[in-house]
Amino acid sequence: MADLPQTANGWTKSSQSGRGGVAAGGEEDGEQAATKRKRLTAFLPMPAGQLTHPLFESERRDQLQLQNFHPEMITPAVASQALKYPHSEKDPFRIFGLPRNLLVEFRILSKPCSVMRGVTIDVINRLDAASQASSTDHRLVFSGATGCGKSTLLLQALQYCNASDWIVFYFPRGINLVNSTTQYSYDSRTRTYLQPVFAYQTLQRFLTVNESRLEQLKTQADVELERRDTIPAGTTLAELVRTGVREQGQAPTILAAVMDELRKQTAFPVLLAIDDFQALYCKTTYRDPQFAAIQPYHLSMPRLLLEYASGQRKFARGAVLGALSTTNVSFKLPLELAEALDLPPTSHAGPYAKRSPILQDYAQGLERVNVPDALSVPEAMEVFDVWTKDRALPSVPNDELFLAKYSESNGNAREFVWKGLLSSLSL
Structure with missing residues (x-):
C-alpha cells in the first residue's frame, strides 16, 4: 500500500485482485495497462499510520464518535440517532456480504453505521415477540419507495438478532439465486435443479457466523447422503455443516438437513433474512435442456427459502424477513406477490391476467411492513451530521x-x- 498513488482524501487507487494488471513476462504496453487499471480500480482506505502528511493530521484526531449498536440500546430513546456497528471479524454483514449500495456507503464512511428510525424500533419489537413464537406468525416483507431504506432496515434487524444470540441466515443479493450466475444440475431424486456452489458458499458463511451456537445443537435424526452414507443422530450441527463444506457435491443435501434441524430445535430463535425478496417469485434466467426458463420453485435454493417464507415449513422460534427491491428491472415485483401484499402491481392485473397458483401459495400469509418513503427531519439531520463529521x-x-x-x-x-x-x- 505504501507505494500506491495517494488521493487528496487519504484513499488509494488499487487494482482489483487478479484484474487490470500486466502479467509477469507480458507484452502489454504501458498505455494499455494504464487504461485497464483506470477502468478496473477501487478506492480503498489507507491505514491511519501511513497518513503522515500534515494535511491528514486533523482527520486522524477527529474520528467519527458514535455509540455502539447494542440490543439493549434499541429503544424509542435512540430513535433518530446514528449507531455504529461494532467491529468483529464474524459480523454477519462482513461474512454474508451487503447489497451493493450499502457496501459502497460503508467503504466511504470511516465506520459502518446507520440511523435508528421509528420503523426500526417497531420491527425490533416484532422480533422480540418472534423469539418466543413460531416463524409462521412472523413473516414480514419490507416495502416502500426506491431508496427509502428497506435494505438498511433489514441489516439493522439482522445485527440485532445476531447480537441477541439468534441463529441467522442472510441473503443480501437474492437476485443471485435466480440470475444463472452459479452452476446447477438436475437431481432426479428431488426433481429439482441443485445449486451446489451457492449452497456450499452459504454453508461456509453460515458456519463462520453461527459456529458457537451450532456447537451446542445436535441432530435429532440420521441424515442420509446421496452415496448411501449416513450421518448419525447426535452429531453437532457444526460438524454437519462442516461435512457440506468439505464435500461441495453434498452441500445442497446438507443445507436442507441443517434447515430441517433448525426448525425443530427450540434452544435458539432463527432469523432468515432475504434482500431482493421479490426475485424468488420471478421467472429465473436458468434454462432447462429445452431452453425453457426454469421456475424458481424448481431450483433447490429458492424453493427451500420459499417454503419457509410461505409457512409450509416453519421454525419453532424465529422469523422470516424480506425486503423488496426495485433497482433491477429484470426482476420486478410479480403479480402474485403484489396481490398477496396488497401492493400496486407493476404489470397488467385484470381478471384475465395469468397467475401461477403455485406462486400464490408461496406468497400466502406474508405481512407487509411499510418503510416511510421519506426521512423525518430529525432522521435527516442525523444523517447530515454523520457525513459532516x-x-x-x-x-x-x-x-x-x-x-x-x-x-x-x-x-x-x-x-x-x-x-x-x-x-x-x-x-
Whole structure:
C-alpha cells in the first residue's frame, strides 16, 4: 500500500485482485495497462499510520464518535440517532456480504453505521415477540419507495438478532439465486435443479457466523447422503455443516438437513433474512435442456427459502424477513406477490391476467411492513451530521445546505445522501 498513488482524501487507487494488471513476462504496453487499471480500480482506505502528511493530521484526531449498536440500546430513546456497528471479524454483514449500495456507503464512511428510525424500533419489537413464537406468525416483507431504506432496515434487524444470540441466515443479493450466475444440475431424486456452489458458499458463511451456537445443537435424526452414507443422530450441527463444506457435491443435501434441524430445535430463535425478496417469485434466467426458463420453485435454493417464507415449513422460534427491491428491472415485483401484499402491481392485473397458483401459495400469509418513503427531519439531520463529521461534504455545512439537499431529495434516504450530500464528490 505504501507505494500506491495517494488521493487528496487519504484513499488509494488499487487494482482489483487478479484484474487490470500486466502479467509477469507480458507484452502489454504501458498505455494499455494504464487504461485497464483506470477502468478496473477501487478506492480503498489507507491505514491511519501511513497518513503522515500534515494535511491528514486533523482527520486522524477527529474520528467519527458514535455509540455502539447494542440490543439493549434499541429503544424509542435512540430513535433518530446514528449507531455504529461494532467491529468483529464474524459480523454477519462482513461474512454474508451487503447489497451493493450499502457496501459502497460503508467503504466511504470511516465506520459502518446507520440511523435508528421509528420503523426500526417497531420491527425490533416484532422480533422480540418472534423469539418466543413460531416463524409462521412472523413473516414480514419490507416495502416502500426506491431508496427509502428497506435494505438498511433489514441489516439493522439482522445485527440485532445476531447480537441477541439468534441463529441467522442472510441473503443480501437474492437476485443471485435466480440470475444463472452459479452452476446447477438436475437431481432426479428431488426433481429439482441443485445449486451446489451457492449452497456450499452459504454453508461456509453460515458456519463462520453461527459456529458457537451450532456447537451446542445436535441432530435429532440420521441424515442420509446421496452415496448411501449416513450421518448419525447426535452429531453437532457444526460438524454437519462442516461435512457440506468439505464435500461441495453434498452441500445442497446438507443445507436442507441443517434447515430441517433448525426448525425443530427450540434452544435458539432463527432469523432468515432475504434482500431482493421479490426475485424468488420471478421467472429465473436458468434454462432447462429445452431452453425453457426454469421456475424458481424448481431450483433447490429458492424453493427451500420459499417454503419457509410461505409457512409450509416453519421454525419453532424465529422469523422470516424480506425486503423488496426495485433497482433491477429484470426482476420486478410479480403479480402474485403484489396481490398477496396488497401492493400496486407493476404489470397488467385484470381478471384475465395469468397467475401461477403455485406462486400464490408461496406468497400466502406474508405481512407487509411499510418503510416511510421519506426521512423525518430529525432522521435527516442525523444523517447530515454523520457525513459532516466524517468530512464527506465539500462545502461548509450549514442549515441552508441541509434544507436545500433535503428538499431536493424529497427526504428520500438514498437520494439525500448520493444526489445531495455526495453529489459533488468524484468517486
